[in-house]
Amino acid sequence: xxxxxxxxxxxxxxxxxxxxxxxxxxxxxxxxxxxxxxxxxxxxxxxxxxxxxxxxxxxxxxxxxxxxxxxxxxxxxxxxxxxxxxxxxxxxxxxxxxxxxxxxxxxxxxxxxxxxxxxxxxxxxxxxxxxxxxxxxxxxxxxxxxxxxxxxxxxxxxxxxxxxxxxxxxxxxxxxxxxxxxxxxxxxxxxxxxxxxxxxxxxxxxxxxxxxxxxxxxxxxxxxxxxxxxxxxxxxxxxxxxxxxxxxxxxxxxxxxxxxxxxxxxxxxxxxxxxxxxxxxxxxxxxxxxxxxxxxxxxxxxxxxxxxxxxxxxxxxxxxxxxxxxxxxxxxxxxxxxxxxxxxxxxxxxxxxxxxxxxxxxxxxxxxxxxxxxxxxxxxxxxxxxxxxxxxxxxxxxxxxxxxxxxxxxxxxxxxxxxxxxxxxxxxxxxxxxxxxxxxxxxxxxxxxxxxxxxxxxxxxxxxxxxxxxxxxxxxxx
Numbered sequence: 001x002x003x004x005x006x007x008x009x010x011x012x013x014x015x016x017x018x019x020x021x022x023x024x025x026x027x028x029x030x031x032x033x034x035x036x037x038x039x040x041x042x043x044x045x046x047x048x049x050x051x052x053x054x055x056x057x058x059x060x061x062x063x064x065x066x067x068x069x070x071x072x073x074x075x076x077x078x079x080x081x082x083x084x085x086x087x088x089x090x091x092x093x094x095x096x097x098x099x100x101x102x103x104x105x106x107x108x109x110x111x112x113x114x115x116x117x118x119x120x121x122x123x124x125x126x127x128x129x130x131x132x133x134x135x136x137x138x139x140x141x142x143x144x145x146x147x148x149x150x151x152x153x154x155x156x157x158x159x160x161x162x163x164x165x166x167x168x169x170x171x172x173x174x175x176x177x178x179x180x181x182x183x184x185x186x187x188x189x190x191x192x193x194x195x196x197x198x199x200x201x202x203x204x205x206x207x208x209x210x211x212x213x214x215x216x217x218x219x220x221x222x223x224x225x226x227x228x229x230x231x232x233x234x235x236x237x238x239x240x241x242x243x244x245x246x247x248x249x250x251x252x253x254x255x256x257x258x259x260x261x262x263x264x265x266x267x268x269x270x271x272x273x274x275x276x277x278x279x280x281x282x283x284x285x286x287x288x289x290x291x292x293x294x295x296x297x298x299x300x301x302x303x304x305x306x307x308x309x310x311x312x313x314x315x316x317x318x319x320x321x322x323x324x325x326x327x328x329x330x331x332x333x334x335x336x337x338x339x340x341x342x343x344x345x346x347x348x349x350x351x352x353x354x355x356x357x358x359x360x361x362x363x364x365x366x367x368x369x370x371x372x373x374x375x376x377x378x379x380x381x382x383x384x385x386x387x388x389x390x391x392x393x394x395x396x397x398x399x400x401x402x403x404x405x406x407x408x409x410x411x412x413x414x415x416x417x418x419x420x421x422x423x424x425x426x427x428x429x430x431x432x433x434x435x436x437x438x439x440x441x442x443x444x445x446x447x448x449x450x451x452x453x454x455x456x457x458x459x460x461x462x463x464x465x466x467x468x469x470x471x472x473x474x475x476x477x478x
Contacts, residue, residue, distance in 0.1 A: 026279065028095060028338065029324040032316020035281060042279060042445060044098040050078035051099035051113075056153055058119075060126050060137050062145035069126040072117040073150050074100035081110035084162075086466055089151060089187070090115040091168035091176045092143065094342040096122030105459065109466060112162075114154065116147050118172075120341040130333060132383050135344045140393065143175060144182050151186055160477075163469040165462060169193035169443035170417065171350075178397045181404045188472075189406040189465035191458055194443045196420040198400040199390040201351045202368050205419035207360045210274050213414040214282045217438060221286035225273055225361050228289065228307045231300040232269060233363060236262070249308040252320035260327040260377055263370045268325035270354070270362035272311040277414055280439045280446020284314065330378045340378075347375035351388040352420060405429035408461045410454050412440040412447065433457045 026035070026042045036043055055070035079102040088111040090100065097117035106113050117124040120138040127134070147166075155161055164187045168176035173195030180190040214221040235246040244256050247265055250272075255261035276285035288310035292298035298306075311319060323329035323337035330340050346352060356366040375384045385392070398404075400422055406429055411418040413436040425432040433454035439446040444455075 076113035086163035092118030093172035188469035280441035
């Protein structure tokens with residue numbers, strides 16, 4: 001046990017950190033290949049000796065009497081001014097937290113770096129139980145209340161109340177905005193990078209954006225990806241033997257003969273390609289897709305084998321067999337993979353389900369009905385609300401047009417997730433900045449170092465809101 005400025009917590013020294021804004025890490029199932037090896041900026045950085053881990057006891061249910069569990073969070077004081085420095089809070093995402101880190105924005109404002117681990121991820125799984133009965137407490141609302149509890153615990157042990165700014169990217173970019181909406185008296189401003197605030201059930205816009213992005217600047221890449229999908233479809237049309245051959249080629253033998261193995265396969269096949277655009281590497285995708293055409297019109301075998309080799313090279317040999325794309329693994333409570341938690345959130349509140357459609361990049365038979373049935377297969381029909389809970393989520397937080405203040409939204413031209421963001425400036429107090437370039441991906445991955453207009457705007461607003469909040473806190477004391 002140790003004390004953090006008077007707060008009794010249980011702590012260990014930890015490493016690996018998140019960032020305050022900008023890049024979010026590659027998902028855990030995509031860290032085994034060439035992209036991760038060549039681009040360390042897409043991975044959690046090396047262990048930081050200045051990041052410390054702690055736990056805070058929080059209720060399983062913040063809104064009724066319930067037992068408590070230890071929630072993990074991290075603190076880095078290395079550039080903090082203990083007299084007047086603000087608190088910068090990195091929202092927990094759909095993966096284990098990787099520590100807190102003092103970055104350039106912290107240094108500018110002499111801020112305390114805090115990173116909160118999302119409940120049901122990492123070491124913050126309540127009682128080690130991810131049964132459906134316990135997963136009902138894995139909600140956006142409970143996560144926001146956890147974050148509030150951590151901030152209040154830190155504030156309570158300081159000599160004066162500090163300015164708080166919240167940051168996040170992707171899903172945590174959405175929750176950063178949601179936190180400002182839910183608790184405007186706890187945080188004074190928010191930066192949401194690629195924040196997917198709009199919970200979309202039938203997210204066909206995702207593929208539409210990928211198709212547009214990969215055909216810039218040279219058309220033809222989307223057509224080649226459709227040809228690869230068609231080659232896999234023809235393999236599936238040959239029956240069980242053809243399906244097995246296709247799945248083995250993609251390293252997904254685990255999906256042979258399982259109830260939702262076909263649905264899992266089509267999701268994985270589409271995701272392997274789309275993620276290359278998402279993370280700023282569409283050029284590598286398009287180069288790989290062109291290889292079979294070097295000597296004329298390729299056979300289906302050529303198309304499948306070249307695509308499979310590229311996906312394994314980019315994301316790792318085990319990409320196709322990960323729990324993320326395996327419904328039977330997601331059902332298995334003995335598995336420690338975090339994918340079960342994220343699938344629960346998608347199935348019950350957020351969706352972002354990406355079905356195929358006529359002339360889409362992915363298999364048209366990957367229907368919305370199949371994707372929802374996959375949810376009921378993993379968690380049981382009674383657990384899945386209508387429309388995967390998206391109506392309730394958007395009613396609570398505003399969807400694509402949230403109502404709040406002092407939130408800056410950042411989006412990027414090649415990122416397909418921008419279609420679930422706000423898409424434009426909502427008011428003078430909710431600015432929006434869009435970075436457009438060839439290869440500008442999710443949370444700023446692929447953005448050239450000399451393209452800084454949005455990061456500059458973010459820094460300007462953060463500074464402005466900190467100054468305004470300090471004046472307001474000063475006035476409260478007088």
